[in-house]
Amino acid sequence: MTLLTLHAVRLLGFADTQTVAARFFQEPGLVESQLIDAGVNGLVSHSTFAGISGWSLSSLGRTENERLLAEELDRTQARQAVLAVHDDFADINTGVVEACSAIQLHTQASEDAMDVLMGALASWRPLEAELTGVLPRCEGYAERLLRALKHAVQDTAWLTATDRDSFHRVWFELHEDLIATLGIQRR
């Protein structure tokens, strides 16, 4: 079982084989066989849930994912760099969740929310460059965040919706990636 396949399931939460393979640009046939093997070993399960079929991590799979991520951090000697990125991300994250909440609640702060999110993306770009310098698999978040903001100019659902690759959905996934990589618990 490769780290990338298991980690894709972790980040996506619940997804079909094609989506899991696409997350890290892997070959779908290979990923399917890895997922089947992982299922036999109790690391993932395939189920139909909320009207859709897909793969999800078991608790055992989550533990194995975290073991592989820790091994990756040791191998790449990236722990300090990722910790520094996470600390800076946490500062930006506060503004992002405030802005997303303001948009949903239509408070006065929502007028500035788009600027806040654009600022967050600008702040994230150099952090992604630092991160991908040590962990290339982390590339792509800035591009997806930008795509969401571009769509949001026409349709503000792209800021917080859960049914598309919205700004918040990408940001939430990025947050999960950072804390999973570092093996820290969500507070």
Added chain:
Amino acid sequence: MTILIGVGASTGTAHGFARLIHGPDDFTQFQSGDVLVCRTTDPAWTPLFSMASAVVTETGGMLSHAAIVAREFGIPAVLGVRDALDLLADGESLAIDGARGTVTLMDSE
């Protein structure tokens, strides 16, 4: 009547049966209309929100990812309810008020 207090992070009211979810292994036990009761959530939990009548978590608050996702699904959320997993039991009938931030155990009335 037992009332637990948390942060009302997504408005609205709902009634449903408590479903205590400790991790992904419990997801298949979740039924449409259940009240999701858990410690915290991550992106893997989003499909549960689409089936839940309400969400109760032990962690988080007004400005958490769970609050944002709950608002998107238009379901009430009471977050930061201390020891919710210990104080609530599977199948208990709950009334959730996402504006007041209350979780009321209907069986104990």
